[in-house]
Amino acid sequence: LYAIIDAFQQNNGQFNISDPRYLNTLKLFLTGVSPLEYAAHRGYAMAGRSLRGVGARVACQMQSIDELRHAQTQFHTISHFNKYFNGLHDPQHMHDRVWYLSVPKSYFEDAMSAGPFEFITAISFSFEYVLTNLLFMPFMSGAAYNGDMATVTFGFSAQSDESRHMTLGLEVVKFILEQDPDNVP
Numbered sequence: 001l002y003a004i005i006d007a008f009q010q011n012n013g014q015f016n017i018s019d020p021r022y023l024n025t026l027k028l029f030l031t032g033v034s035p036l037e038y039a040a041h042r043g044y045a046m047a048g049r050s051l052r053g054v055g056a057r058v059a060c061q062m063q064s065i066d067e068l069r070h071a072q073t074q075f076h077t078i079s080h081f082n083k084y085f086n087g088l089h090d091p092q093h094m095h096d097r098v099w100y101l102s103v104p105k106s107y108f109e110d111a112m113s114a115g116p117f118e119f120i121t122a123i124s125f126s127f128e129y130v131l132t133n134l135l136f137m138p139f140m141s142g143a144a145y146n147g148d149m150a151t152v153t154f155g156f157s158a159q160s161d162e163s164r165h166m167t168l169g170l171e172v173v174k175f176i177l178e179q180d181p182d183n184v185p
Helices: 002-010 022-052 056-080 091-097 099-113 116-145 147-179
Strands: none
Touching: 002 022, 022 091, 022 099, 056 116, 056 147, 091 099, 099 116, 099 147, 116 147
């Protein structure tokens, strides 16, 4: 994946973007999603340490590694675009101050302060479905339309991870429902 991003850099792919407005979308996406990926990494590492079953622990640790890889890849992309365009120089600063991040930031903070089942349900079941279906798919299509093939490559790599993450959420919901008939309603 890094080789593809590096090839994008060496060929000055940032100058082949067909619509300059796409770059503003890229800024929103990278500064908005990258800190959430890192928060998910931390949350799954904590959840994995809290669960007793080996399968759930391993699943959380693997998801934690996936989320860290996503954040690192996105920050690597940010570092490249930051050489040429304003607005990507401090995503951690942006994370604390940009209005459009207040809701997902609060959502992740609430999920991380809850127990491991609540975290997995909130993130793997709820947020991963929203992120994957409403954000990743259309964004990768837009990236391809605008000639940003490095983002498309990353997106498809992350998309396969996201489908696995959604499965973990479904399994946790199934487990919770099976524990007591009163959980079904």
